[in-house]
Amino acid sequence: MKVFVTSIIPEIGIEILKKEGIEVVQYKSYLPIEKDKLISKAKNCDAILCLLSNKIDKEIIESLPKLKVISNYAVGYNNIDVEYATQRKIWVTNTPDVLTDSTADLAFALLLATARRIVEADKFTRDGRFKIWQSDLMLGKDLKGKTIGIIGAGRIGQAFGKRTTGFGMKILYYDKKRVLQFENETGAKFVSLNQLLKKSDFISIHTPLTDETYHMIDKKEFSIMKDGAILINTARGEIVNEKELVNALKSGKLFAAGLDVYEFEPKITKDLLKMNNVVLLPHIGSATVETRNKMSELAAKNIVRVLKGKKPITPVNSI
Numbered sequence: 001m002k003v004f005v006t007s008i009i010p011e012i013g014i015e016i017l018k019k020e021g022i023e024v025v026q027y028k029s030y031l032p033i034e035k036d037k038l039i040s041k042a043k044n045c046d047a048i049l050c051l052l053s054n055k056i057d058k059e060i061i062e063s064l065p066k067l068k069v070i071s072n073y074a075v076g077y078n079n080i081d082v083e084y085a086t087q088r089k090i091w092v093t094n095t096p097d098v099l100t101d102s103t104a105d106l107a108f109a110l111l112l113a114t115a116r117r118i119v120e121a122d123k124f125t126r127d128g129r130f131k132i133w134q135s136d137l138m139l140g141k142d143l144k145g146k147t148i149g150i151i152g153a154g155r156i157g158q159a160f161g162k163r164t165t166g167f168g169m170k171i172l173y174y175d176k177k178r179v180l181q182f183e184n185e186t187g188a189k190f191v192s193l194n195q196l197l198k199k200s201d202f203i204s205i206h207t208p209l210t211d212e213t214y215h216m217i218d219k220k221e222f223s224i225m226k227d228g229a230i231l232i233n234t235a236r237g238e239i240v241n242e243k244e245l246v247n248a249l250k251s252g253k254l255f256a257a258g259l260d261v262y263e264f265e266p267k268i269t270k271d272l273l274k275m276n277n278v279v280l281l282p283h284i285g286s287a288t289v290e291t292r293n294k295m296s297e298l299a300a301k302n303i304v305r306v307l308k309g310k311k312p313i314t315p316v317n318s319i
């Protein structure tokens, strides 16, 4: 059995594969492998272990006749043509649960960083501009008593919501269906997207990227938001129309934005780079030592199970 690993990942996953007698072919680079190269290197492989930056489309899947499983080293799997993989009876797996808390922590870090202007204030201080204590220096926004609107109450959205209750925030959430356990645990109220946009002081996005959620936050949605709202996105960049986000920041409609993901990732709209009220991170939602090791372990174990003829631990399709 042979696996193609498209990038550098924590060794723990590679060791698991090798211990099972699986041959590992690894592309040892951080740059996304080009399509042709991927196809030629993975030609006789039974499995691919890939990153969210690898687009695994129909052409790639078609070109790999022995493929039995595509194991994504991420919880989001919008980079894979799951429908076609399913048609070809190929398992697609992801890495849920293990990254829930680290991603929720990062979203919360962005919430505090934007509300209290942490990055801007750090720069101000480093630039030697802290000369005297001022009553109106770097004024931000309180979290206590404010309303947080959570778009997508899946695992990460719920974990993020629980953190906000510790800071005395009221939760509104929007999802395709109600999540009663979340409501019971946090007092969160289920509302329409319009209501959420209209009533929230802070909005945090935790929904997967699908055809339905592409540009879910566009010109109209920004216009509905409260003046001075703060937007946090740790899900996928394409959920927000980045041009309209820039307009909303420029016009003062938004007080700030905290972003870990971008519409044209890894490219970032130039205007955002110039704005002090935007905190920009390089897609590090799950980037803790513990979580990245667990993701590597889970991605490898999913492959091992499929190659042993078993159902993977965390499939996203059923074949």
Ligand code: DGY
Pocket: 052, 073, 074, 075, 076, 077, 099, 235, 283, 284, 285, 286, 287
């Ligand atoms: C994921 O797993 O989908 C995250 O975006 C990675 O940090």
